[in-house]
Amino acid sequence: MPAPVEKKPSRIQIRNRKKIMDAALDVFSQHGFRGATLDQIAEAAGMSKPNLIYYFDGKEAIHVALLNALMTEWLDPLRELDAEGDPLEEILGYVRRKMEMSRQFPRESRLFAIEIIQGAPRMLPHLKSDLKPLFDEKCALIAGWMEAGKLASQDPQQLIMSIWALTQHFADFDTQVRVLVPDEAAGWEAANAHVETTFKAILTPQG
């Protein structure tokens, strides 16, 4: 039998799917899956609830679509870590890209954070199939750099997780940061500088 033909989506479909995903990102990243309601998403997207269901199979389908899209983009900065580049500069570049993502896409960061905190009910397979291999590969790369004396020796796994912890903190805990460091612009500048200094300090060989 012939493979089922997927019709190519119309302009309206593309536009509305995007509107829904954006609205859903707002709502899910603020309330988590269970805490979000279709009515909230519908209102944020500027359309009626049954209209959401016309474009997506249901609440869960929207959430899954968001997480899938996220998982792809989210790992890009790590993928770019280049075995051919200068080790220290490569890692600092990675740190900078992650900081930039936290500033530009805080909602995505929070969506991811909430999903993980809640036990990754819908993302555990992705973590195992996408994140883990990439993580292992880059750990090996970094370990190689350390053995070659290009970087100070340390646990590469802990290093990468430290980078995540520090860079994502500023998106995820933004509310707290704003209370403690009211000047937003100055905060980001200081954060960038501090994070970069930190990793330079622990990575520069021959301490």
Add this chain to the structure above:
Amino acid sequence: MPAPVEKKPSRIQIRNRKKIMDAALDVFSQHGFRGATLDQIAEAAGMSKPNLIYYFDGKEAIHVALLNALMTEWLDPLRELDAEGDPLEEILGYVRRKMEMSRQFPRESRLFAIEIIQGAPRMLPHLKSDLKPLFDEKCALIAGWMEAGKLASQDPQQLIMSIWALTQHFADFDTQVRVLVPDEAAGWEAANAHVETTFKAILTPQG
């Protein structure tokens, strides 16, 4: 007029309130406020839903009680930062206490994280009235240590937030950590060592 007399709670009340708080911590830290249901909490606490309401005024009251209790204990490690002690040892001690809390009380850490990620709707006042003053006080203390040359100079605000980010990461993102570093015991050991090394590196004066 006489002050309203608060009857002292019976043994049963103390026991049941504790059971409820513990159950609620489970549920709220996994689903957030909106995502949690009274039925879940009731079942986890081993009692009927109306019985919950007998002990607490409602869902929100339970959540608030949890957050209040948390806010008190959560800041203790920072309060212990002692102006009279050895600066480097004081801060490393703080880091160790935070790591220990993450290991022993991951649910509390997640409850806090979810509340902040969701915009701290019920905790913003606490942040401003409790956390902010303590934060400012300890920043000043650390700044003093730096001026005296006891610690490497850097932004004390960023330093404290870095400590939070790194230490809480292991509780909040536990699910992810477990996927990437399956050996739990080894993971904690490595994490402790890495975090401690990191802060020693950036704090030791005369780099």
Add this chain to the structure above:
DNA sequence: CGTGTTTTTTACCATTTGGTAAAGCCACGA
């Protein structure tokens, strides 16, 4: 235009959820 298709709306529905009312249970002192 007119017609077939896509998109949107209106009116629902069953279930879940936070919460209440009121009756029943149980320990304990008189």
Add this chain to the structure above:
DNA sequence: TCGTGGCTTTACCAAATGGTAAAAAACACG
């Protein structure tokens, strides 16, 4: 043993929520 007051359960309820059916409206296109 009886009553009294704290504790618990059963039986509900109104609102919210995820989702459906079907008609109406908007659109594409010959």
